[in-house]
Amino acid sequence: GDSVTQMEGPVTLSEEAFLTINCTYTATGYPSLFWYVQYPGEGLQLLLKATKADDKGSNKGFEATYRKETTSFHLEKGSVQVSDSAVYFCALSDRGAQKLVFGQGTRLTINP
């Protein structure tokens, strides 16, 4: 079945550091890919998404590119802030309104 693998956390960085959270997937079809974020005390929020190969999703300074050849969707940000501290989830879904398959989540802590 479909699956998503994320780099294990927790990840701790200093403010203004460069961030990469790795995500790879296994899918039988051509899934859509997502990054969701959960800030402390809140629910999941969609951060960005990409629906086909070579698409780049971006939001709030975060970016991720759908790489079909490496089955990856790594999350990057050039300069993180303390407010980026959260748990980040990579996920995929088959075409249409189908269930999401999540990775295990990566807890990110940014120190001032």
Next chain:
Amino acid sequence: EAGVTQFPSHSVIEKGQTVTLRCDPISGHDNLYWYRRVMGKEIKFLLHFVKESKQDESGMPNNRFLAERTGGTYSTLKVQPAELEDSGVYFCASSQGAGGLDLETQYFGPGTRLLVL
């Protein structure tokens, strides 16, 4: 536009008791999903409603879990009787129906944190 809401936010019950979780999706969203995250593990799919019909219930762990969506609006998820391993955070999400411009984006509620003692 109001987001997805869930009630209660927290629930602490004893093993063997019954708990009912409620989810109110975004108004007009035909698709409603239930997910669960157990103790720091990945978030796992439980089931998917399209309006009042169960489209996919392949993730329901066993027959102690019963989900309903009467009238195609809010949904309830009942656990009866609850076991220790049912503890976790239960998330509800909704998305637009067929013909929507953003069919694939699921909007999540804040979750219900369930602790079974």
